[in-house]
Amino acid sequence: MSRPRILFIDAYDSFSNNIVSLLTTVLNADVDVLPIDPPHLNPKRAGFQDALREQVRPYHAVVCGPGPGAPDVDKDVGIMKHIWGLEGQDPPPVLGICLGFQSLAVSCGAVVKRLQTGLHGMIREIDHLTAEHDRNIFAGVSTFKATLYHSLHADVGQESVPAIEWQNAKWVSPPLFPDIVPLAWAYEDRGGAVERILMGIRHRTKPFWGLQYHPESICTESAGHRVIMNWFREAMAWNHATGRKTESVSPEVKVTEELESPILADAGPTTCSSSWLQGDGALASFGLDAKYLSKTIDIPLHIEVPDVVEILQDGGNEFIVLDSASAKLKRTGLDVRGRYSIIALDVDEALKLEYRTGRGYVTVRGPSASPAAQGSVKQVKLNQGQTIWQFLTDFWTERQIRSHGTPDPFIGGFMGYTTYELGLEGINVKLHEERHHDRADLCFAWVTRSIVIDHIEGSLRIQTLSSREPEGRQWLETTANKLARSPIWSNAIPANFGKAHQSSQLTPPHTPRARHTVPEIRAPDASEYESKVRLCQDFIAAGDSYELCLTDQTLITQPRSRSEGTLQSQGKHTSPSSWQLYRSLRTRQPAPFGSYIRLGGATLVSSSPERFLTFDSAGLCSMRPMKGTVRKSPLISTLEAAEKALHIPKEEAENLMIVDLVRHDLHSVCGPGNVDVPHLLKVEEYASVFTMISVVEGRLPPRLTGLDVLAASLPPGSMTGAPKKRSCEILQGLEGPRGRERSLYSGVVGYMDAAGRGDWSVTIRSLFRWDDETTSSINPSTLDATTGAGEIETWRIGAGGAVTALSTPEGETDEMFTKLKGPVGVFEEA
Ligand SMILES: C=C(O[C@@H]1C=C(C(=O)O)C=C[C@H]1O)C(=O)O
Numbered sequence: 001m002s003r004p005r006i007l008f009i010d011a012y013d014s015f016s017n018n019i020v021s022l023l024t025t026v027l028n029a030d031v032d033v034l035p036i037d038p039p040h041l042n043p044k045r046a047g048f049q050d051a052l053r054e055q056v057r058p059y060h061a062v063v064c065g066p067g068p069g070a071p072d073v074d075k076d077v078g079i080m081k082h083i084w085g086l087e088g089q090d091p092p093p094v095l096g097i098c099l100g101f102q103s104l105a106v107s108c109g110a111v112v113k114r115l116q117t118g119l120h121g122m123i124r125e126i127d128h129l130t131a132e133h134d135r136n137i138f139a140g141v142s143t144f145k146a147t148l149y150h151s152l153h154a155d156v157g158q159e160s161v162p163a164i165e166w167q168n169a170k171w172v173s174p175p176l177f178p179d180i181v182p183l184a185w186a187y188e189d190r191g192g193a194v195e196r197i198l199m200g201i202r203h204r205t206k207p208f209w210g211l212q213y214h215p216e217s218i219c220t221e222s223a224g225h226r227v228i229m230n231w232f233r234e235a236m237a238w239n240h241a242t243g244r245k246t247e248s249v250s251p252e253v254k255v256t257e258e259l260e261s262p263i264l265a266d267a268g269p270t271t272c273s274s275s276w277l278q279g280d281g282a283l284a285s286f287g288l289d290a291k292y293l294s295k296t297i298d299i300p301l302h303i304e305v306p307d308v309v310e311i312l313q314d315g316g317n318e319f320i321v322l323d324s325a326s327a328k329l330k331r332t333g334l335d336v337r338g339r340y341s342i343i344a345l346d347v348d349e350a351l352k353l354e355y356r357t358g359r360g361y362v363t364v365r366g367p368s369a370s371p372a373a374q375g376s377v378k379q380v381k382l383n384q385g386q387t388i389w390q391f392l393t394d395f396w397t398e399r400q401i402r403s404h405g406t407p408d409p410f411i412g413g414f415m416g417y418t419t420y421e422l423g424l425e426g427i428n429v430k431l432h433e434e435r436h437h438d439r440a441d442l443c444f445a446w447v448t449r450s451i452v453i454d455h456i457e458g459s460l461r462i463q464t465l466s467s468r469e470p471e472g473r474q475w476l477e478t479t480a481n482k483l484a485r486s487p488i489w490s491n492a493i494p495a496n497f498g499k500a501h502q503s504s505q506l507t508p509p510h511t512p513r514a515r516h517t518v519p520e521i522r523a524p525d526a527s528e529y530e531s532k533v534r535l536c537q538d539f540i541a542a543g544d545s546y547e548l549c550l551t552d553q554t555l556i557t558q559p560r561s562r563s564e565g566t567l568q569s570q571g572k573h574t575s576p577s578s579w580q581l582y583r584s585l586r587t588r589q590p591a592p593f594g595s596y597i598r599l600g601g602a603t604l605v606s607s608s609p610e611r612f613l614t615f616d617s618a619g620l621c622s623m624r625p626m627k628g629t630v631r632k633s634p635l636i637s638t639l640e641a642a643e644k645a646l647h648i649p650k651e652e653a654e655n656l657m658i659v660d661l662v663r664h665d666l667h668s669v670c671g672p673g674n675v676d677v678p679h680l681l682k683v684e685e686y687a688s689v690f691t692m693i694s695v696v697e698g699r700l701p702p703r704l705t706g707l708d709v710l711a712a713s714l715p716p717g718s719m720t721g722a723p724k725k726r727s728c729e730i731l732q733g734l735e736g737p738r739g740r741e742r743s744l745y746s747g748v749v750g751y752m753d754a755a756g757r758g759d760w761s762v763t764i765r766s767l768f769r770w771d772d773e774t775t776s777s778i779n780p781s782t783l784d785a786t787t788g789a790g791e792i793e794t795w796r797i798g799a800g801g802a803v804t805a806l807s808t809p810e811g812e813t814d815e816m817f818t819k820l821k822g823p824v825g826v827f828e829e830a
């Protein structure tokens with residue numbers, strides 16, 4: 001028999017692809033996905049019912065999925081609501097899950113109410129009917145626990161049943177709702193009183209079933225998969241008994257995900273991407289036909305990443321340093337996260353690709369191209385329907401290097417950043433306001449000269465992608481000599497030259513008093529932040545989100561340092577340059593994903609502990625969401641104590657939600673059955689906090705690369721909450737003042753090399769500024785006499801955390817300030 005076909009109706013949930021994977025693997029079925037609001041099925045148009053019937057006819061069964069919102073709100077359920085009303089001889093067999101379940105219950109007359117407290121990421125035992133009769137999909141299923149993600153539940157009068165009657169009453173259709181046959185329940189202890197929550201139903205006469213819990217969650221026990229098998233067996237039995245005919249899907253009806261084409265706003269550029277990439281202009285041919293050359297030397301123990309940068313800098317303007325600053329602390333070799341540091345060299349000479357959301361073109365900046373240097377900047381139009389990621393893939397494919405013979409993770413290739421707003425474009429979340437700047441949301445340099453430091457081996461590899469071998473080799477020698485001959489290398493100058501001293505005692509952010517307002521720190525107002533946490537919880541209670549990663553920004557203004565643009569340290573009384581801030585942050589807050597980046601008008605100084613995504617050239621990808629953080633304190637100073645503090649329902653639920661979300665993101669590119677969770681809820685130690693991480697792995701099909709994973713998974717789920725799209729929309733409204741963007745914060749930083757390997761971190765615990773936010777000083781009192789530069793620069797630091805139904809406003813505010821402390825401290829130190 002050919003494989004059965006199932007239509008999955010997606011209510012924009014962040015777990016949908018996990019359900020598709022479950023159905024595909026457990027039922028050996030082909031699953032097509034249709035959104036709740038497909039343009040060709042508008043309930044307001046004449047003939048809608050017929051069109052919907054035609055849509056579902058080819059399928060053996062339909063699944064109505066989970067999602068944000070409420071079942072009685074039309075826009076939240078879209079066509080789902082009309083599935084239950086499909087009259088005629090042969091309604092299709094349908095399974096509703098969570099929102100889909102609630103929609104079925106509402107169609108049978110039930111009222112949907114708010115739970116006393118939402119149950120998101122909570123794992124509960126299911127009390128189900130095991131008897132073998134009457135289309136009971138729980139028949140023969142052993143006891144199991146399942147994950148819940150809901151704020152609402154179906155009220156069928158269960159609270160009015162006296163406790164002594166419950167055992168007999170619970171499997172009987174409630175008198176007021178004769179079409180609902182209860183099949184499963186869960187019970188929530190609410191301080192002595194028990195809340196009865198309907199977990200599974202079937203329709204009395206129609207082939208409709210529903211589950212309130214999430215069968216696809218990583219924490220729903222596999223005994224629960226039997227329910228899905230039973231359901232499908234009942235569905236097929238229904239089709240057979242009623243003679244319901246399914247027809248094979250003709251190519252016209254087959255549903256595929258609709259790709260939105262980018263908005264082609266500016267008519268400006270005329271060169272389109274395909275002709276540019278194949279052209280032979282100086283920019284288009286940059287980096288083609290290159291060969292990998294390298295030279296390895298030992299690195300003295302006292303030399304640190306910034307020392308290497310200082311020795312080799314040649315008065316450049318742009319820098320990319322990915323610094324495993326925590327590696328030295330862990331030279332045991334156990335902590336593989338921080339093994340390598342990568343330094344791009346001669347970034348000014350590299351080709352840069354920049355993209356801004358909503359624009360239909362890519363800006364290509366040639367070597368040493370200042371925006372003013374005409375001729376070396378080109379705007380290349382994206383083809384109709386082509387995304388920035390497809391453009392980057394085409395560019396990369398032309399420069400791919402298959403054999404290089406180095407075990408190191410990077411040989412040269414793309415390095416750069418993306419903003420949070422780039423991610424929003426990818427999930428079709430519109431920005432509230434017009435943007436009053438011209439900054440790029442993605443800036444990737446094609447790096448051909450670089451250094452990889454292996455902190456475990458104590459080695460340094462100088463490498464180039466060069467089309468002229470003798471010249472390339474010459475450069476390797478010159479660079480090696482430059483390092484070896486430097487006085488710092490031979491320890492003639494102490495290696496802590498120019499470094500800020502380590503401060504272990506962190507002080508809370510504050511606004512310095514008026515006399516000498518340098519720098520001026522404007523941290524979020526605690527009570528305002530607390531009210532935003534409460535607003536988040538209102539959205540959660542209403543069913544609009546399961547978890548919201550609320551954040552806020554701290555602004556620091558200071559006179560622009562006179563030595564900005566060089567890597568010099570300077571006198572005591574001037575404001576610190578970005579380089580000094582970086583030196584200071586990496587000492588105060590050493591992290592596995594530190595970075596110093598000056599690229600495309602942005603400066604980023606980061607001490608991120610969070611890996612977003614790593615992948616190899618064979619297509620194995622791994623994501624490492626972090627969620628659940630406690631501050632180090634005398635009470636919580638050991639891993640053991642932190643485990644106690646973090647292995648509690650609230651923290652575990654936060655992490656689990658993001659794990660399921662990341663599985664969904666990875667499933668979308670890796671496909672059903674190709675995603676696993678090798679580590680769940682593991683507590684790790686960082687400089688000033690303990691955090692819980694999980695690892696989610698996927699295997700990419702051969703034709704896809706890590707760029708496809710980035711395209712499918714931004715913005716990082718740990719920075720949004722779930723479901724991603726609705727949560728981001730809510731956060732946009734809350735995180736004002738209006739028009740404020742998260743920008744680099746919540747974006748990602750990393751690389752994808754010419755061999756196809758990549759490593760990306762989430763931009764958190766960091767500070768950034770944009771060149772265009774430097775203003776002339778209007779108030780002379782804010783000027784430090786020794787800078788005299790007359791310019792004020794603005795640094796931004798984002799911080800926040802996940803809000804759930806179980807959060808407390810004070811607890812979340814404290815967590816936000818804890819995360820802020822590290823990065824803000826570099827200014828206080830100055
Ligand atoms: C939002 C931040 O961190 C995120 C939120 C975390 C949490 O809620 O525990 C942990 C790591 C990050 O994914 C931040 O650092 O500002």
Ligand SMILES: NC(=O)CC[C@H](N)C(=O)O
Pocket residue numbers: 065066067068069070097098099100149150151152153542543544
């Ligand atoms: N996961 C879901 O489908 C949730 C359904 C609904 N939004 C609720 O919160 O109850």
